[in-house]
Amino acid sequence: xxxxxxxxxxxxxxxxxxxxxxxxxxxxxxxxxxxxxxxxxxxxxxxxxxxxxxxxxxxxxxxxxxxxxxxxxxxxxxxxxxxxxxxxxxxxxxxxxxxxxxxxxxxxxxxxxxxxxxxxxxxxxxxxxxxxxxxxxxxxxxxxxxxxxxxxxxxxxxxxxxxxxxxxxxxxxxxxxxxxxxxxxxxxxxxxxxxxxxxxxxxxxxxxxxxxxxxxxxxxxx
Amino acid sequence: xxxxxxxxxxxxxxxxxxxxxxxxxxxxxxxxxxxxxxxxxxxxxxxxxxxxxxxxxxxxxxxxxxxxxxxxxxxxxxxxxxxxxxxxxxxxxxxxxxxxxxxxxxxxxxxxxxxxxxxxxxxxxxxxxxxxxxxxxxxxxxxxxxxxxxxxxxxxxxxxxxxxxxxxxxxxxxxxxxxxxxxxxxxxxxxxxxxxxxxxxxxxxxxx
Numbered sequence: 001x002x003x004x005x006x007x008x009x010x011x012x013x014x015x016x017x018x019x020x021x022x023x024x025x026x027x028x029x030x031x032x033x034x035x036x037x038x039x040x041x042x043x044x045x046x047x048x049x050x051x052x053x054x055x056x057x058x059x060x061x062x063x064x065x066x067x068x069x070x071x072x073x074x075x076x077x078x079x080x081x082x083x084x085x086x087x088x089x090x091x092x093x094x095x096x097x098x099x100x101x102x103x104x105x106x107x108x109x110x111x112x113x114x115x116x117x118x119x120x121x122x123x124x125x126x127x128x129x130x131x132x133x134x135x136x137x138x139x140x141x142x143x144x145x146x147x148x149x150x151x152x153x154x155x156x157x158x159x160x161x162x163x164x165x166x167x168x169x170x171x172x173x174x175x176x177x178x179x180x181x182x183x184x185x186x187x188x189x190x191x192x193x194x195x196x197x198x199x200x201x202x203x204x205x206x207x208x209x210x211x212x213x214x215x216x217x218x219x220x221x222x
Numbered sequence: 223x224x225x226x227x228x229x230x231x232x233x234x235x236x237x238x239x240x241x242x243x244x245x246x247x248x249x250x251x252x253x254x255x256x257x258x259x260x261x262x263x264x265x266x267x268x269x270x271x272x273x274x275x276x277x278x279x280x281x282x283x284x285x286x287x288x289x290x291x292x293x294x295x296x297x298x299x300x301x302x303x304x305x306x307x308x309x310x311x312x313x314x315x316x317x318x319x320x321x322x323x324x325x326x327x328x329x330x331x332x333x334x335x336x337x338x339x340x341x342x343x344x345x346x347x348x349x350x351x352x353x354x355x356x357x358x359x360x361x362x363x364x365x366x367x368x369x370x371x372x373x374x375x376x377x378x379x380x381x382x383x384x385x386x387x388x389x390x391x392x393x394x395x396x397x398x399x400x401x402x403x404x405x406x407x408x409x410x411x412x413x414x415x416x417x418x419x420x421x422x423x424x425x426x427x428x429x430x
Contacts, residue, residue: 026287027295034303041307045314052317142325 064125064135065106080217084205104128111202115194118142130210136160148191168200229354236358242335243366244415249335254404260383263371271360273304274336281344282352297340305330373407374398
């Protein structure tokens with residue numbers, strides 16, 4: 001069956017037959033067709049996927065402000081973004097303002113950065129004044145399973161709540177953690193340092209900006 | 223052409239006689255990685271089934287246009303397209319499952335079952351045979367994943383698809399849901415399949 005197409009090629013001039021682009025016409029055509037299909041799929045689904053991601057963040061937020069079991073009675077979360085102006089560029093931090101019965105309960109900042117084997121995205125909970133960390137959750141990471149992915153484990157993340165943000169957090173090895181220090185995961189020092197680095201950068205870049213005047217709030221559709 | 227299997231033979235062969243996991247040893251990465259629970263295993267089997275069916279049908283439709291030195295490129299292109307569609311659909315409609323399966327959905331692109339079926343069957347036979355082959359192989363792959371997942375989830379957590387099946391007194395064998403459990407279960411089930419096969423061959427030759 002496959003031989004049916006061969007004689008057609010024999011009639012073509014040699015320069016055309018040997019041309020690589022001509023030989024690959026089917027590949028190129030399929031690439032265009034498939035590319036169009038994927039674009040259509042992406043256009044149809046990307047909003048929904050973004051919404052799923054946002055909902056996941058929203059679900060996590062109360063746990064980053066309050067301890068488990070505690071929490072407000074009528075929690076309201078408003079999302080927005082902090083505009084951080086640097087000398088040469090402008091950065092945006094997605095931020096969630098958490099209120100309970102109309103009173104400010106805390107802030108949750110979404111930050112990202114480079115880890116050991118890919119980018120790490122995390123949610124950082126801060127108290128209303130922004131000077132104490134109230135929680136940390138890793139949204140996305142691709143660190144080494146068994147070593148680096150321990151950054152998502154609660155027993156490691158539990159070192160963060162209660163830490164002050166006046167001075168950058170340090171990473172120490174060997175299990176001794178004075179205040180202001182985070183114990184590195186054995187075998188995953190780089191992953192540990194990456195997370196602490198992302199937290200420190202987010203804290204220093206949003207310092208003094210966690211006030212309603214500096215945040216562009218997103219109008220909610222509902 | 224005459225000695226190629228018929229669509230029905232292709233379908234039946236995929237399920238047990240040429241089971242992709244237990245007989246061809248293909249697609250072992252998802253087999254070991256996502257079988258710590260029944261739900262991810264079923265999702266993976268369905269995802270692979272969908273990609274395999276679509277890829278087989280498309281390759282079979284364009285089989286007369288394939289050039290020998292460009293066929294692998296076309297197989298990969300087709301497979302990658304459908305895998306991306308599956309990946310996006312999962313992220314949109316089954317977000318938690320998509321996070322559980324993580325990189326293993328994009329990794330279907332390099333799943334040897336699909337490229338093997340494109341090469342062995344779809345690039346040589348009619349659309350009917352290619353589709354029957356895809357369905358048969360998918361059922362075979364699904365059975366293999368489910369057989370491993372059932373053993374691992376029950377022994378590892380005492381539950382099946384999230385429902386308690388063993389009494390609470392069962393000490394969960396945590397190792398079964400960890401990577402070593404995948405190798406242990408796969409090895410033991412493989413031995414079982416080979417043992418049954420050996421007995422059957424012995425009986426047949428004894429009678430014959």
